[in-house]
Amino acid sequence: MFLNQFLLLAAILFCIGVYGVLARKNGVLVLMSIELILNSVNINLVAFGAYWHVNDMANVTGQVFALFVIAVAAAEVGVGLALVLLIYRNRQSINIDDVDMLKG
Amino acid sequence: MLALLVAQNIAFYIIAVMMVFGAIRVVTTKNVMHAALWLVLVLSGAAAQFILLAAEFVAITQVLVYLGAIIVLFLFGIMLTRAKTGTDDDLDNKKSAKFIGAGIGLALFGLMSYSLIDGFKDTEFGDLTVQRTAEVSDSIFSTYLLPFEVLSVLLLAALIGAIVIARRD
Structure with a gap:
């Protein structure tokens, strides 16, 4: 297996996630696209980790960082969904476009 | 050995096509609920790729945390915000x-x-060897102990923050 096939798969998923963040206006769907992005980063980390592990058996840095990313993603989704709920409670809609009070 | 390599490649490409299709459906579907369910396909595909990369612990964690917790959280978020069940044309910019x-x-x-x-x-990867869970835990609890502790505090902070933000008062 080539290293590149995993990296390119991760690149495709990352770009689809970026498109989702830009094209969606529903708050929950934007969060899902962010999950896609974080997940593609994980694929990269594990692929590089496996590649390193072949040469240096004691080195599992890629996996450790992937685990850290998973934990941070869980925290991010928790807080993000709490914010979406709050926006819904105040405005009866979760369109990101409606949240424009910072605009003068 | 060669047969194994061919099998790994075939598995990779099948799962990769599934994941890309699922990801495209996540960002294009007109139904919020379906988007969450397509996300399940992508995330479980990622877990399968981790197994192909011989990273067993990350694969299991992916299934437990992403499929078990985060998707359920998303479904709760969708239901609590009373999204339209069925198609909704007002999801995109x-x-x-x-x-x-x-x-x-x-x-x-x-x-x-x-x-x-x-x-x-x-x-090329060379001969992938299984990255055992014991090695991962050794690494976390020695080299990466400080980031691990910081991460625990971050999770606690996120927990309290989410409660404070979403609480009704």
């Missing part, structure tokens, strides 16, 4: 924004694939 988004995505992919192909031309 207007056409021009979608075109700009697609352009940025394609440009980004062109850039990344160029640099990846240029940088790692045909680097």
Whole structure:
């Protein structure tokens, strides 16, 4: 297996996630696209980790960082969904476009 | 050995096609609930790729945390915000924004694939050996102890923060 096939798969998923963040206006769907992005980063980390592990058996840095990313993603989704709920409670809609009070 | 390699490659491409299709459906479907369910396909595909990469612990964690917790959280979020069940045409930005988004995505992919192909031309993995959970835990609790503790505090802070934000008072 080539290293590149995993990296390119991760690149495709990352770009689809970026498109989702830009094209969606529903708050929950934007969060899902962010999950896609974080997940593609994980694929990269594990692929590089496996590649390193072949040469240096004691080195599992890629996996450790992937685990850290998973934990941070869980925290991010928790807080993000709490914010979406709050926006819904105040405005009866979760369109990101409606949240424009910072605009003068 | 060769047969195993061929099998791994076939599995990789089948799962990769599934994941890309699922990801495209996540960002294009008109039904919020379906988007969450397509996300399940992508995330479980990622877990399968981790197994192909011989990273068993990350694969299991992916299933437990992403499929078990985060998807359920998303479904709760969808239900609590009373999203329309069935199709909803009001999920996307207007056409021009979608075109700009697609352009940025394609440009980004062109850039990344160029640099990846240029940088790692045909680097092979060699003989993948299973990265045992014991090695991972050794690494976390020795080299990466401090980041691990910081992460625990971050999770606690996120827990309290989410409760404070979403609480009704």
